[in-house]
Amino acid sequence: MTGPQAKGRGVRTDYRHLAPITTRWMDNDVYGHVNNATYYSYFDTAVNTHLIRQGALGPAHGPVIGLVVESGCRYAAPISFPDAVTAGLRVGRVGSSSVRYEIGLFRNGESQAAAEGFFIHVYVDRETRRPVPLPPELRRVVEGLLQ
Known part of the structure; x- marks a missing residue:
């Protein structure tokens, strides 16, 4: 992690955009909390929902798609259904064809992150799967999220 959260748990003001994530009954594992793999689904949802709503990504038919080449997560506190997550x-x-997205998950209005993670996406041509420069609209949206 880079930025403010590298020194400890991040807080909401460390992030440029906030959005709700709905926990589901099936997210909990046998231990009574959201399974660690599900956090990555929340991360993916946060990133792609924002890009789609901003008109920067057309996942079904757009000429450019983002492929995850690296990811990670630090867990600080459990999340459980039916927690309200932001x-x-x-x-x-x-970069020229890549973006490092950083995500914090906050439960029930808490100011400190329960978990923080990242995805690095390399944007590639849908057909050739070769890296391409970020399209202008995508670059505009992601630069607006720079910390």
């Missing part, structure tokens, strides 16, 4: 989103780095 995902904080920011961008740590923008």
